[in-house]
Amino acid sequence: MTEYLIQAQGLHKSFGENHAVNGVSLYVAAGEIYGLVGSDGAGKTTTLRLLVGAMQADAGEMEVGGYDVRKQVERVRSQTGYLSQRFSLYEDLTVLENIRFFAEVRGLSSGEWLPRSMEILDFVGLAEFKDRRAGQLSGGMKQKLGLASALVTRPRVLLLDEPTTGVDPVTRQDFWQLVIKLVSPPIFEENGGMPEGQGGVSVLLTTPYMDEAARCHRVGFMREGKMIAEGTPSELRAMLNGRILELRGQPISLLRKVAHQDGDVEDVQAFGDRLHVRVGENKAEVVLNRLKSRIRSEGGEVTDLRSVPPVLEDVFIALSESESKVSRLWERPTSGDFGLRGQAHD
Amino acid sequence: MNSRLFSIIRKEFIQIIRDPRTLAMILVIPVMQLFLLGYAATTDVRNVPIAVWDQSRSPESRALQDAFRAADYFRIAFDVGSEAELRDLIERGEARAALIIPPDYSERLLEGDAQVAMVLDGSDSTVGTTALSTARLIGQAQATKIMQEQTARSGRGAEFKPPLEVRTQVWYNPDLISAHFMIPGVIGMILFAITSILTATTIVRERERGTIEQLIVTPIRSWELVVGKLTPYVILSLFDTLVVLALGHLWFKVPVRGDLGLIIGLSGLLLLSGLGIGLFASTVANTQQEAMLTTWMTLLPAIFLSGFLFPLEAMPVVLRWISYVIPLRYYLVIIRALLLKGVGLAAIQNEVIALALFGVGIMGAAALRFRKRLD
Numbered sequence: 073m074t075e076y077l078i079q080a081q082g083l084h085k086s087f088g089e090n091h092a093v094n095g096v097s098l099y100v101a102a103g104e105i106y107g108l109v110g111s112d113g114a115g116k117t118t119t120l121r122l123l124v125g126a127m128q129a130d131a132g133e134m135e136v137g138g139y140d141v142r143k144q145v146e147r148v149r150s151q152t153g154y155l156s157q158r159f160s161l162y163e164d165l166t167v168l169e170n171i172r173f174f175a176e177v178r179g180l181s182s183g184e185w186l187p188r189s190m191e192i193l194d195f196v197g198l199a200e201f202k203d204r205r206a207g208q209l210s211g212g213m214k215q216k217l218g219l220a221s222a223l224v225t226r227p228r229v230l231l232l233d234e235p236t237t238g239v240d241p242v243t244r245q246d247f248w249q250l251v252i253k254l255v256s257p258p259i260f261e262e263n264g265g266m267p268e269g270q271g272g273v274s275v276l277l278t279t280p281y282m283d284e285a286a287r288c289h290r291v292g293f294m295r296e297g298k299m300i301a302e303g304t305p306s307e308l309r310a311m312l313n314g315r316i317l318e319l320r321g322q323p324i325s326l327l328r329k330v331a332h333q334d335g336d337v338e339d340v341q342a343f344g345d346r347l348h349v350r351v352g353e354n355k356a357e358v359v360l361n362r363l364k365s366r367i368r369s370e371g372g373e374v375t376d377l378r379s380v381p382p383v384l385e386d387v388f389i390a391l392s393e394s395e396s397k398v399s400r401l402w403e404r405p406t407s408g409d410f411g412l413r414g415q416a417h418d
Numbered sequence: 419m420n421s422r423l424f425s426i427i428r429k430e431f432i433q434i435i436r437d438p439r440t441l442a443m444i445l446v447i448p449v450m451q452l453f454l455l456g457y458a459a460t461t462d463v464r465n466v467p468i469a470v471w472d473q474s475r476s477p478e479s480r481a482l483q484d485a486f487r488a489a490d491y492f493r494i495a496f497d498v499g500s501e502a503e504l505r506d507l508i509e510r511g512e513a514r515a516a517l518i519i520p521p522d523y524s525e526r527l528l529e530g531d532a533q534v535a536m537v538l539d540g541s542d543s544t545v546g547t548t549a550l551s552t553a554r555l556i557g558q559a560q561a562t563k564i565m566q567e568q569t570a571r572s573g574r575g576a577e578f579k580p581p582l583e584v585r586t587q588v589w590y591n592p593d594l595i596s597a598h599f600m601i602p603g604v605i606g607m608i609l610f611a612i613t614s615i616l617t618a619t620t621i622v623r624e625r626e627r628g629t630i631e632q633l634i635v636t637p638i639r640s641w642e643l644v645v646g647k648l649t650p651y652v653i654l655s656l657f658d659t660l661v662v663l664a665l666g667h668l669w670f671k672v673p674v675r676g677d678l679g680l681i682i683g684l685s686g687l688l689l690l691s692g693l694g695i696g697l698f699a700s701t702v703a704n705t706q707q708e709a710m711l712t713t714w715m716t717l718l719p720a721i722f723l724s725g726f727l728f729p730l731e732a733m734p735v736v737l738r739w740i741s742y743v744i745p746l747r748y749y750l751v752i753i754r755a756l757l758l759k760g761v762g763l764a765a766i767q768n769e770v771i772a773l774a775l776f777g778v779g780i781m782g783a784a785a786l787r788f789r790k791r792l793d
């Protein structure tokens with residue numbers, strides 16, 4: 073039976089009139105990477121903060137690592153690695169001092185912390201910088217140090233808030249390799265991996281990058297404090313199957329204008345040298361034929377126009393828009409995993 | 419020992435050692451303040467420059483000038499020949515007082531109704547007041563001396579004796595050295611100011627730099643966080659107390675008559691108040707600057723209304739009431755009594771109780787407000 077290390081049901085959190093989190097439920101299984109996406113202010117960070125007890129929920133049930141967040145928050149915290157959006161380690165301490173501090177306050181004994189810290193620094197590739205002050209690390213190294221501090225106690229639950237924002241693409245790659253290694257035990261071969269009888273780690277992360285969301289096992293899309301869609305990346309992409317046309321030609325501005333004028337076109341987005349045109353349900357065929365001739369009659373040139381499989385970015389944009397602009401997206405059932413689940417243990 | 423607590427303490431120590439500003443605040447400022455206040459904040463008036471307009475130019479007038487010279491308080495800096503000259507010196511502040519001896523001084527002295535004039539610059543009331551009473555005393559002493567001489571010369575034989583004499587005895591600080599009064603106050607002020615400011619900024623700094631978020635999600639208990647963060651400052655403040663006390667004793671010769679253990683213990687009691695105020699400020703402030711301002715706003719009245727510089731007895735009733743909620747007030751009574759009078763606990767028990775109540779109260783209020791949460 074699937075073990076869910078993160079379970080949250082009906083989370084609510086308001087700041088005055090602002091309902092930052094408004095009835096969010098989510099479940100993350102052991103060995104699963106779950107990505108939370110959504111525009112700024114959608115409530116992703118607040119959700120993470122509620123799960124680790126950094127903020128108090130107004131309502132809702134939460135269990136993290138098998139403990140009730142409301143009643144046993146310190147137990148939850150000793151099971152959880154949390155990486156906040158802003159670098160929040162001590163810049164005036166060295167890499168090793170930072171890790172040592174967080175290892176010890178999370179309960180590693182004086183004999184354990186050093187081998188464990190070195191192991192984790194090796195794991196994230198910071199071992200040679202162990203005596204450097206954290207303030208003198210590059211942005212990517214800071215994020216790795218943050219991850220290392222979060223991982224040093226081998227938590228079963230990882231909550232990562234935009235772990236790769238402001239980090240170069242190579243470091244992002246490294247970072248993802250680390251996360252993927254984490255969820256597929258054993259991580260620490262020499263020590264036999266995770267404690268016996270337990271599966272991998274549950275990772276819940278937020279990201280503004282759709283290519284990262286695509287790497288998650290499941291993605292939840294938040295808007296205005298609500299979880300409005302959830303599923304595997306392919307399930308989410310399927311929501312727009314047959315509704316994305318790729319358009320190449322000259323000049324781009326004219327193509328864009330003509331596409332916008334078409335009544336069945338809902339949205340036009342530039343993807344480099346081409347446009348993604350989103351059309352209404354079952355309108356692809358009609359628009360495909362109509363658009364080409366219209367552009368030509370306006371003096372433009374079409375080099376390519378065809379229906380393409382949607383990418384997550386298309387889905388993200390569609391979900392970010394108001395419901396009236398996106399037809400038929402809402403009636404579709406999303407992934408079979410979506411919906412409330414009872415207690416996952418026992 | 420609780421290892422989480424120990425980790426926080428060690429981390430805090432490393433951060434203090436690496437932060438030159440905090441380090442200076444702990445190591446340099448107390449000593450600087452001690453010397454600054456030990457020397458500058460003195461109310462001892464000495465060597466006040468005065469001008470003399472001696473119109474008599476007689477042996478008697480010179481005898482009077484000698485009497486002024488003999489007292490340490492005045493230095494005859496100018497010998498002037500006109501009132502205009504004298505006025506000019508006082509206006510420019512070069513002379514703080516002027517002694518005017520009339521031309522007929524020696525003749526009138528024989529007749530028994532001589533008068534001299536003393537003009538005082540009252541714009542500085544401390545100097546003015548002291549100069550006034552000193553001048554009077556010198557005048558009276560000189561008058562007595564002259565009468566004795568006259569009696570002796572008239573050959574009446576019997577020694578002249580004034581009918582009343584006040585014999586003063588000054589206890590604890592016989593020379594009335596103001597440093598002996600000031601330095602115990604400096605100890606109190608330093609302890610109080612340093613602990614409250616450092617406590618306020620150390621916690622707010624975590625919030626300002628965002629490190630509080632990572633700290634919150636560790637299993638550290640609130641009390642461990644507070645105690646762990648404050649312990650280094652308690653240790654360093656007590657170290658400061660000893661340094662200032664030692665310097666005060668060795669350099670300024672301030673006596674240490676009371677029990678050293680009692681002095682340190684009761685200084686620790688003052689720390690509780692300083693820490694409490696700092697902790698409270700940190701729950702109100704969002705930036706280090708705000709925290710600093712908040713503590714300064716409570717520190718300034720505390721320093722002025724504690725009796726550190728101005729005697730409480732001279733204050734209007736309302737201000738005296740306010741001074742009852744200022745912990746430094748009680749500490750100053752305690753530390754002065756311990757250092758100068760060498761009393762035991764019994765003599766200062768009311769102040770000790772008041773200080774303890776305040777410390778526990780403010781610390782409790784701050785601890786209740788302190789939340790290990792972001793919202």
